[in-house]
Amino acid sequence: MSEMKMPGIYVGPQSAPALVEAVIGAGATIVELTEADAIVWKGPVEEFPAELPASVRWVQLPLAGVEQWLSSGVIAAHPDVVWTSAAGAYSHSVAEHALLLLLAGVRLLPRQTAATSWDHSHFTWRVGTLRGSTVAIVGCGGIGRALIPMLAAVGAKTIAVTRSGSPVPGAERTYATDELDEVWGQADHVVLGAPATSHTQHLVGAPELAKLKSTAWIVNIARGGLIDTGALVEALRTNSIGGAALDVTDPEPLPDGHPLWTLPNAIITPHVANPDVLAASELAVHVSRNVINFIANKPLLAPIDPQLGY
Amino acid sequence: MSEMKMPGIYVGPQSAPALVEAVIGAGATIVELTEADAIVWKGPVEEFPAELPASVRWVQLPLAGVEQWLSSGVIAAHPDVVWTSAAGAYSHSVAEHALLLLLAGVRLLPRQTAATSWDHSHFTWRVGTLRGSTVAIVGCGGIGRALIPMLAAVGAKTIAVTRSGSPVPGAERTYATDELDEVWGQADHVVLGAPATSHTQHLVGAPELAKLKSTAWIVNIARGGLIDTGALVEALRTNSIGGAALDVTDPEPLPDGHPLWTLPNAIITPHVANPDVLAASELAVHVSRNVINFIANKPLLAPIDPQLGY
Numbered sequence: 001m002s003e004m005k006m007p008g009i010y011v012g013p014q015s016a017p018a019l020v021e022a023v024i025g026a027g028a029t030i031v032e033l034t035e036a037d038a039i040v041w042k043g044p045v046e047e048f049p050a051e052l053p054a055s056v057r058w059v060q061l062p063l064a065g066v067e068q069w070l071s072s073g074v075i076a077a078h079p080d081v082v083w084t085s086a087a088g089a090y091s092h093s094v095a096e097h098a099l100l101l102l103l104a105g106v107r108l109l110p111r112q113t114a115a116t117s118w119d120h121s122h123f124t125w126r127v128g129t130l131r132g133s134t135v136a137i138v139g140c141g142g143i144g145r146a147l148i149p150m151l152a153a154v155g156a157k158t159i160a161v162t163r164s165g166s167p168v169p170g171a172e173r174t175y176a177t178d179e180l181d182e183v184w185g186q187a188d189h190v191v192l193g194a195p196a197t198s199h200t201q202h203l204v205g206a207p208e209l210a211k212l213k214s215t216a217w218i219v220n221i222a223r224g225g226l227i228d229t230g231a232l233v234e235a236l237r238t239n240s241i242g243g244a245a246l247d248v249t250d251p252e253p254l255p256d257g258h259p260l261w262t263l264p265n266a267i268i269t270p271h272v273a274n275p276d277v278l279a280a281s282e283l284a285v286h287v288s289r290n291v292i293n294f295i296a297n298k299p300l301l302a303p304i305d306p307q308l309g310y
Numbered sequence: 311m312s313e314m315k316m317p318g319i320y321v322g323p324q325s326a327p328a329l330v331e332a333v334i335g336a337g338a339t340i341v342e343l344t345e346a347d348a349i350v351w352k353g354p355v356e357e358f359p360a361e362l363p364a365s366v367r368w369v370q371l372p373l374a375g376v377e378q379w380l381s382s383g384v385i386a387a388h389p390d391v392v393w394t395s396a397a398g399a400y401s402h403s404v405a406e407h408a409l410l411l412l413l414a415g416v417r418l419l420p421r422q423t424a425a426t427s428w429d430h431s432h433f434t435w436r437v438g439t440l441r442g443s444t445v446a447i448v449g450c451g452g453i454g455r456a457l458i459p460m461l462a463a464v465g466a467k468t469i470a471v472t473r474s475g476s477p478v479p480g481a482e483r484t485y486a487t488d489e490l491d492e493v494w495g496q497a498d499h500v501v502l503g504a505p506a507t508s509h510t511q512h513l514v515g516a517p518e519l520a521k522l523k524s525t526a527w528i529v530n531i532a533r534g535g536l537i538d539t540g541a542l543v544e545a546l547r548t549n550s551i552g553g554a555a556l557d558v559t560d561p562e563p564l565p566d567g568h569p570l571w572t573l574p575n576a577i578i579t580p581h582v583a584n585p586d587v588l589a590a591s592e593l594a595v596h597v598s599r600n601v602i603n604f605i606a607n608k609p610l611l612a613p614i615d616p617q618l619g620y
Binding site for chain 1: 403428566
């Protein structure tokens, strides 16, 4: 076995025992920031140091969505460093939540659980199924790829939409973003998985909602700004779509008294698709994989591309 | 092609155009009861004729659970006729509902959808996942077999329990009913799929609930009588299990004011796992398959065994 110096990695500034364990388990050494070859950052963007030691070659962020890190200029200030996000680390949990939200919508679960009286004759004519339906996953990255086999297991087909349009495994067909107009009318339901960028702001507005089927549910587990909330409320009020199930909202947190809290065809969960209780262990697995790649000089998972915005 | 007389099948007494279409599509002829070789019964047990024409060799019932047909003596009164149920016909929809109920329980969906205020900090430490969990399907027939690949897609393993204990495809391990005591403590969650018979009444009572993990959800999409409701309410009140998600109850319909309506760890849906809106087309597919088998002299799907009680 050839002798090699193991890289030193700073983990902080917040205490993160699962990440420390992941770094050590992957074969690296924990060091102070001043001696670090890489940083596994666990803390807010505001606390990130303005100056980095020259030895730092890689920074791992703890989030899947890094728009604040890009807009704040922190990433741009350190162009010689490789930045990676946690995109993909939380895909399974978020996909599981998306499946739950879509099933709950189609089967009218929240209206049933809100009842305090047995009303079989009402619901037995209104509960639907995902079997045989076609679900469009708009922004089909790690979460979408994790969701496709779950949808297949309940008998639903997937149409994927990605930036490039390169075929996504398991999808019936993949469209490029600029072909998106063809997708809305074909889909029985829509799941939004796109990152928040200037190109995806209000990706779903009044014109897109108008193209959806009147029975379509739209699920958003990505970022609230992908949907024009005003247009969505109007579509829900007029029942022009089946419903919306949102784990992310715009504004977020959704203020008390907002119409989305009480519309019968809206389902709100408070940004828990990737809950903190699961995230620590999922992030640790992701960090472990990336430290192993870093030591082996292999490409890192989830590199951030400032041009693309994620 | 050899000449053969197509069997005549009576469909009724209620109007059932989808079943008539299924029978004709499968190659048989629609006839009056007096001339029938077989009966596709669409109606209540009380209206079934006391005497059958001697020509009748097969009766297809419209239900998956036939305990009323057995207890009323109607089936026993015609021992020379082959009786088939609709067991399996609705398996997909019921399995999809079971998946939804289990996910909704583990991820606390009803408590989130009941909220009218954003409470991320509460739920982000309480939302769980099915990934990595072990689900016991007690009574693993058609519904259980449809559920196993759905659970696998979200990363959960299955332990099956069947009468015989013969290995169920896709299950980690299959136990026979008389080994059931070994199962409760191993399972992270339990789905009940057993038929209602004298052997399965109160299959889950206080002793069984006491063996479940304190985080375990129990899902019942089969028959209410499988669970001792009083013991369940006590387990839910003391949080000795995670929760219960019930599409069937005992008594059923669940009366107004029953504690299960308001316990925060109980989820009630009013027997809609197999909703009427989907059932007609699913039953038609089942009937079509059985008519094809009947014409070809092949074994029929879902034969009823009065000894077994289903």
